[in-house]
Amino acid sequence: MKYTEDHEWLRVEGDLVVVGITEHAATQLGDVVFVELPEVETMVAAGDEVVVIESVKAASDILAPVDGEIVEVNDKLALKPGLVNDDPTGAAWFFKMKLDDMSVLDTFMDEDEYLDLIG
Amino acid sequence: MTDLAQNGPEETGLNRLGLHDLHVGLGGRMVPFAGYAMPVQYPAGVMAEHLHCRAAAGLFDVSHMGQVILRPKGDMAALVAGFEALMPVDVAGLAEGRQRYGLFTNETGGILDDLMFANRGDHLLVVVNAACKEDDIAHMQAHLADVAEVLPVTDRALLALQGPLAETALARLVPDVAAMRFMDVRVFDTLFGALWISRSGYTGEDGFEISVPDGGAEGLATALLAMDEVGPIGLGARDSLRLEAGLCLYGHDIDATTSPAEAGLTWAIQKVRRAGGAREGGFPGDQRILEELAEGPERCRVGLRPEGRAPMREGTELFTPDGTPVGKVTSGGFGPSVGAPIAMGYVAAAFATPGTALLGEVRGKKLPVTVATTPFHPTTYKR
Numbered sequence: 001m002k003y004t005e006d007h008e009w010l011r012v013e014g015d016l017v018v019v020g021i022t023e024h025a026a027t028q029l030g031d032v033v034f035v036e037l038p039e040v041e042t043m044v045a046a047g048d049e050v051v052v053i054e055s056v057k058a059a060s061d062i063l064a065p066v067d068g069e070i071v072e073v074n075d076k077l078a079l080k081p082g083l084v085n086d087d088p089t090g091a092a093w094f095f096k097m098k099l100d101d102m103s104v105l106d107t108f109m110d111e112d113e114y115l116d117l118i119g
Numbered sequence: 120m121t122d123l124a125q126n127g128p129e130e131t132g133l134n135r136l137g138l139h140d141l142h143v144g145l146g147g148r149m150v151p152f153a154g155y156a157m158p159v160q161y162p163a164g165v166m167a168e169h170l171h172c173r174a175a176a177g178l179f180d181v182s183h184m185g186q187v188i189l190r191p192k193g194d195m196a197a198l199v200a201g202f203e204a205l206m207p208v209d210v211a212g213l214a215e216g217r218q219r220y221g222l223f224t225n226e227t228g229g230i231l232d233d234l235m236f237a238n239r240g241d242h243l244l245v246v247v248n249a250a251c252k253e254d255d256i257a258h259m260q261a262h263l264a265d266v267a268e269v270l271p272v273t274d275r276a277l278l279a280l281q282g283p284l285a286e287t288a289l290a291r292l293v294p295d296v297a298a299m300r301f302m303d304v305r306v307f308d309t310l311f312g313a314l315w316i317s318r319s320g321y322t323g324e325d326g327f328e329i330s331v332p333d334g335g336a337e338g339l340a341t342a343l344l345a346m347d348e349v350g351p352i353g354l355g356a357r358d359s360l361r362l363e364a365g366l367c368l369y370g371h372d373i374d375a376t377t378s379p380a381e382a383g384l385t386w387a388i389q390k391v392r393r394a395g396g397a398r399e400g401g402f403p404g405d406q407r408i409l410e411e412l413a414e415g416p417e418r419c420r421v422g423l424r425p426e427g428r429a430p431m432r433e434g435t436e437l438f439t440p441d442g443t444p445v446g447k448v449t450s451g452g453f454g455p456s457v458g459a460p461i462a463m464g465y466v467a468a469a470f471a472t473p474g475t476a477l478l479g480e481v482r483g484k485k486l487p488v489t490v491a492t493t494p495f496h497p498t499t500y501k502r
Contacts, residue, residue, distance in 0.1 A: 030355070031166035033453040034428045034460070036482075052482065054430050056165040056453050057355050078428070085164075 001089075002105050003114035004065050009089060010105060016072075016096045017105065019065060021053075024118045026088040030055040035077040035084065038095060042070045051094050053084065066104050068097040136182050137276050137333050138340055145344075145351050153249035155183040158353040165355035169455040172322060172360060173496070176282035177352035178343050185252030186272035186330060189243040189263065201266040202236070202243060205258070207379060207402045209389035213238045218302045218317050220387050222379055223258060228404030228411070229375040230382065231258065233367065237304040237317060244304070244315065246277070246328070248369045275315075276336035281326030281360075283499065284348040289316075289327055292342060296327060301500040311335030311342075322357070323364025323498040362461060363454045365422060365493025371433060372420060372449045372463055378404070380411035381465065383420045388412065418446060419471035422493035423462040423479070427486055430460040431479040437466055438478045438485060445470045445477065456496045463493065 002010040007025035011018045026032070034054035044050055044064040051062035073095045077083060083092040099105075109117065133156040136142065142149065147158030158180070160168065171177055191198040196211075203210040208221045215238050223231040232251040237244045247255040252271075259269045280289055290297045293307050299318040307314045312332035320326040331339050343349045352360075358368070367373045373382045390396050394409050402408075425431050435448040451462030462479075470477060473492045478485040 030160065031164050031455075033166075034430060036429065054453070056169075056359060056455065057159075059430070059432065081428070 001111060002108035003111065003117075004108055005117065006063055006065070007118075008062065008065055010065055010108060011093075012102070012105065013096065015102075016098055017066070017068070017102075018093045018096050019062075020093040021062065021084070021088055022114070022118075023088050026085050026092075029053060029060060029084070030057060032081045032084040035081045035094070037073040037075070037077065038070050040070055040073055044068065044070060044097075053081075062094060064097070065108070066097065066099055068099040070095050071098050072096040134183070136180055137336055138180050138182070141337055141340060142180065142351075147351070147353060150354070152354060153183055155249065157183060158351070160353040160355045161351050163350065165353070165359060166455045168350065168352045168356035169359050171350045172282045172324065172352050172356060173456050174283070175348045175350070176280055176284040176288050176326075176346075177322075177356070178340065178349050179279040179281065179352050179357055180276065180340070181279050181328070182276040182336075183249035184277055185245075185247040185249065185255060186275060186277060187245045187247065187252075187256060187259065188270040188272060189245060189259065189267045190270060191242065191267055193266065195241065197266040198243065198263070201263045203398070204401055205262055205403065207388045207392050207405065207408055209391045209398075210236070210243075211398070212389065212391060215240045216304055218304045218319060222384065222387060223255065224379070224402055224404040224408065225375055226403050228378040228407030230369075230373045230377055230379065230384075231255070231375060233369055233373060233384075235317070235319065239304065239306075250370055272330070274333050275330045276333060278329045278331060278336070278340060278343075279320050279322075279326060280329065280343060280349070281320045281322040281324045281352075282348075283325060285324070285326040286501075288343060288346045288348045289329075291346065292339070299327075299501075301325075301502045309335075311339040314339075318501065321364070321366055322360040323366070323494055323496060324360075325499050325501045358450075359452060359455055362450055362452060362463065363456055363494065363496040364498055365463070365495060367420070367463075368450055377420075377465070378411055378416060379408055381416040381418055381420060385412060415468060417468055418465045419468050420449070420463060420465055421471050422473075422491040422495060423448065423451070423464055423477075423488050424491040424495075425460040425462065425479060425486060425488045428460065429481050429486060431462045431481060431486075431488060435462070435464070435479045435481060437464060437488070438480065439470065440476055440478060442478075442485075448479065454495055461495045462488070466490065
C-alpha cells in the first residue's frame with residue numbers, strides 16, 4: 001500500500017490502482033453521512049477534486065492522486081456512507097483508476113513513512 | 120484529502136474553560152469557538168453523542184455563554200420597565216421563579232442577540248450568547264445604568280444536562296429538580312455550592328441548565344459523568360441537536376438584519392407588547408416589528424428537507440423550479456435522529472408554505488429541496 005500527503009491510500013490491483021482514505025483521515029472527518037462519487041470513464045489529472053465526502057459537520061474533497069482514468073466507483077458508499085468510518089482501508093474504497101505509467105506510484109510514501117507523517 | 124489540517128487547533132489567545140482539563144482528559148477535540156477553546160466532539164463522535172442525548176442524557180459545558188445579573192438600584196419595577204424597553208417581550212408579566220426567551224432588538228427591528236432571562240425575585244438573571252456577550256453587557260450598561268447594576272457573573276460554570284434521562288440523573292444529586300416544570304428556575308444548596316438551575320436547554324429535549332460555582336464545577340460534572348445515563352456532548356452535536364429542534368443559532372439564522380417576524384420568532388412576542396396590548400411597542404424597532412406582525416414579513420425563515428442524501432450547508436442558494444433565486448440556507452447539515460439532511464434558511468414569503476418545492480445549488484448542481492415545518496424532531500419539554 002502507498003500513501004499520499006492528503007491521507008489517501010493507493011493499492012495496486014492487477015493493472016488498476018484502488019484509492020481510499022486512511023483510518024487517520026476517517027477519524028479526523030468524523031461520521032460520514034454522504035459520499036459523492038465521480039462518473040466512470042472520466043479522465044482526471046492529479047489534484048482534481050473527484051470525490052466529495054460530507055461528515056455530520058463539514059464537506060471535504062478527495063483529490064485524484066495521479067493522472068489517469070476512473071474506471072470503477074464504489075456505489076455501495078452511496079447507500080452506506082458510514083462504511084468510510086467502519087472500514088476505511090477495506091470495504092470503503094472510493095474508485096479504481098487506470099494509469100498510463102504505474103511507476104509513478106514509486107513516488108508515494110510507504111506505510112512507515114506515512115506513520116511518521118501523522119506522528 | 121483536503122481540510123485535514125485542523126487537528127491541532129491554534130489555542131494561543133483563546134480563553135480556557137474552567138473545565139478545560141476535564142474535557143481534554145475525556146478525549147475532547149478542542150477547537151476555537153467564540154474566543155474559547157471548546158470541545159467540538161469526544162471520542163464517541165458527533166453522531167453517537169447526538170443519539171445518546173436523544174436516548175439518555177448528555178452533559179454540555181456552555182460556560183462560554185454570558186451569565187449576567189441585573190440588580191435594581193431602586194425598585195424592581197424600574198429595572199423591569201427598563202429591561203422591557205430593550206425587547207418586544209413581556210418582562211413585567213414573568214412570575215418569580217420563571218424564565219423566558221427574549222430578544223434584544225435594534226432601531227431597524229433587527230435582532231442584536233437572543234437570550235434567556237429569569238425573574239429571581241429581587242433581581243433578573245440573563246444568559247446571553249458567547250459571541251455577543253461583550254456587546255450585550257455594554258448595551259445593558261448603556262440603557263440600564265440608572266435603574267440597575269449590570270453584574271457579569273465570572274465565577275461560575277454553566278452546564279447543560281439534556282435528554283429523557285436528565286431528570287433521573289440530576290435528581291440523584293438534587294432530588295427536588297423532579298418537581299420543576301419547563302422554564303422554572305430555582306436555587307439549590309448542594310455540596311457543589313449553590314446551584315442555579317433552570318429546566319430548559321437548547322436541544323429540543325427535556326433537561327436542565329445548571330450554573331455552578333467554579334469550585335464545584337468539576338465535582339458536579341464528574342458526578343454526573345459517572346452515571347450510566349450521562350455522556351459528554353461536544354459543540355458538533357449541540358449544533359445538530361438544536362438544528363433538528365428548529366432552534367436558531369445567532370450569527371447564522373438570526374442577526375442584526377433579521378427581524379423577529381422574518382425569523383419566525385413571533386411566539387416570543389407576547390400579546391401585551393403587540394398592537395392593542397396594554398404595553399404595546401416601546402422597544403427598539405417597534406415600528407417595523409409591529410408592522411410585520413400585522414402585514415407579514417417579506418421573507419421568512421423556513422425548515423428545508425433536501426430530497427437526496429447531500430446536505431445543504433449554510434450559504435446554499437435557493438431557487439424556484441424555474442431557476443428564480445428566492446433565498447438561501449442559514450444552517451444546514453445532517454440530522455442524526457431524522458436520518459437525513461435538514462436545513463433552515465430564508466425564502467421570499469410567497470415560497471414559505473410547507474410543501475413548496477424548491478432547488479438548492481450544491482457544488483454547481485441544483486438539487487430538489489422541500490420547505491418543511493420545524494421542529495424536524497419532536498420536542499419533549501416537560502410543560
